[in-house]
Amino acid sequence: MNFWLMKSEPEEFSIDDLERVGSEPWNGVRNYQARNYMRDGMKRGDRVLFYHSNCQPPGIVGIARIAGKARPDPTQFDPESDYYDPGSKPEDPRWLLVDVVFDRRLRRLLSLDELKTHAEALGDFPLLRRGNRLSVLPVTAEQWNYLIKMEKQHGPA
DNA sequence: GCCAACGTTGGC
């Protein structure tokens, strides 16, 4: 089993939305590296840290699971979609999605600010890398366990 | 709203 962090802007799709719908096709990923993580790295049952980005405060808010292996993202073939890609052929889809299933909310927000204060313990945590903009990031088992321990402790004042 | 970081595009 692998661990991941996936970003979402809560104004677009929040952990509340995921809890309500239960499962969401993660469409619209149009970055090759993120696609490759989904295609090559994700399997049914993988665990996901659900991260709220571009909001105040940004941070990890919940946990989700991956429902199954990546499949073609239908929005790439829809001319009406913001994610339409006229260069992608149905017989050779360029873009993939995975289905993300709600697991639970965190007991408390693990804010980006707080995560930064644990940068040393987290080691090379991709979210904290300078200039990182990827919406799908790998997380190690050690980082996962550390973050879950953080969740169970009291946060900063 | 600003802007640093960085991916993509397209002219050459």
Added chain:
DNA sequence: GCCAACGTTGGC
């Protein structure tokens, strides 16, 4: 294949 221009992300 280089690289300048441009677009997007996302924290601040």
